[in-house]
Amino acid sequence: MKTKIANWGNYPVIESKEERFVFADQLDTLIKDQQPFIARGNGRCYGDASLSARTISTLKFDKVLSFNADAGFFECQSGITLDQILAVIVPKGWFLPVTPGTKFITIGGALASDVHGKNHHVDGSISNHVIEFDMVLASDEVVTCSPVNNSELFEATCGGMGLTGVITRVKFRLKKIETSLIRQKQVKAANLQELIELFDTYKDYTYSVAWIDCLKKGAHFGRSILILGEHATIAEVNENQRSNPLALPVNKQIVFPINMPGWVLNKFTVKAFNFLYYAKNLKKEINNIVSYEPFFYPLDKVLHWNRLYGKKGFVQYQFVLPLNARQGLVEIMNRISDEGLGSFLAVLKVFGKQESMISFPKEGYTLALDFPIRKGLLDFLDELDELVLKYNGRLYMSKDARMKPQMLTGGYPELEKFKSIIKRYNPDGKIRSVQSDRLLLTEIK
Ligand SMILES: Cc1cc2nc3c(=O)[nH]c(=O)nc-3n(C[C@H](O)[C@H](O)[C@H](O)COP(=O)(O)OP(=O)(O)OC[C@H]3O[C@@H](n4cnc5c(N)ncnc54)[C@H](O)[C@@H]3O)c2cc1C
Secondary structure, three states, rough: EEEEEEEOOOOOOOOEEEEEOHHHHHHHHHHHHOEEEEOOOOOOOOOOOOOOOOEEOOOOOOEEEEOOOOOOEEEOOOOOOOOHHHHHHHHHHHOOOOOOOOOOOOOHHHHHOOOOOOOOOHOOOOOHHHEEEEEEOOOOOOOEEEOOOOOHHHHHHHOOOOOOEEEEEEEOEEEEEOOEEEEEEEEEEEEHHHHHHHHHHOOOEEEEEEEEOOOOOOOOOEEEEEEEEEEHHHHOOOOOHOOOOOOOOOOOOOOOOOOOOOOHHHHHHHHHHHHHHOOOOOOOEEEEEEEEEEHHOHHHHEEOOHHHHOOOEEEEEEEOHHHHHHHHHHHHHHHHHHOOOOOOEEEEEEOOOOOOOOOOOOOEEEEEEEOOOOHHHHHHHHHHHHHHHOOEEEEHHHHHHHOOOHHHHHOOHHHHHHHHHHHOOOOOEEEOOOHHOOOOOOOOO
């Protein structure tokens, strides 16, 4: 039976036959079926990367296979979520080596997007910490890939948006922690120039990210808060916290119950931003110890916050520009602000060096903005694409729902190599998504 499904941006919505598996031999049967499909984790990519007329959900394939709590190795099935992994590893003094801004994603989805976190400039992306993974190919063959074994397939799968096969098992290294708390520093920046200088001043911090208020113009254009963090040591926490230093956070989540009408958005979003991230912070700098949840996952506290954008949904536009293209960042932000279609919030991060075949990160500035779907938006984003290409940047496929094939070609120098690997391992385009068809990665000739 087909049902309507969408990813986090609620755009696009498609009809799909969603199939699940618990055991490897059930997956085998699903893959032998001639109908094209795409693997789907928790649908937290924003656009159409895990949408297809037939989807194979990994969510029931979610077992821990081994955990070496002395050496910090973790091995699991691909459908387990980061949330479930944290519940096992944190009490034993370990943390994820890399985590995106939500813990409600699967490890298979993390690898297929090669996710980055606030520590990219120090620790790289998730694939830098993977020892090996197993994958079932379109031919139904099972292969084990690592940086040295089937290395080309390894690279094409990390960030390859599920087009090389279904990842089934992942083994990766963890990060040692003394406490589950974070020593956090928040510094206000009056404008974009100051923010960029602050990123430089604090480049030795392991975790860094900035929230920018896009409503401000003139001298306060780009006013923002830089949020920095380190895993707190035992010596840094108070008596109370020291009694149970590896405690898991207590979850009190708020659920956003319905899709909001469009007009609520402006007022709500701006106020939420001003309150949470700016006006509340009266001081130039705040230093405190916080639980890892609000630090890494501030948005997870409000479940289904994507409903805030209403029934039509939204797209997230995330690009990266090289470090020498600061002017491009200013130009793009100005263009957005002038257009009045702008995102109220933008998240800025500086990536460290990364050379990959198809993964998104590369050294430079990455900015992510939400745009609610409305008239004229798609044309406007095509215009922004031109600016991103002009400054030698590219877009994140995991957030994409609308870019044109030439944007992908312009942004990813190794795209032809990636395409040739898809052709080798997925020759008939049996593994395909709405996105891969749109971007001509799996077109049938
Ligand atoms: C609030 C929020 C914050 C975010 N912050 C960040 C961030 O800071 N950094 C970042 O990098 N990303 C971020 N993301 C994006 C998110 O981390 C990625 O989109 C991730 O891939 C979603 O994983 P998922 O399990 O939901 O997979 P899905 O969304 O279902 O699928 C994503 C891709 O992975 C493929 N896939 C899934 N499982 C498998 C599998 N087993 N085998 C092969 N392919 C598979 C799918 O085909 C699809 O191409 C954020 C998303 C949200 C909603």
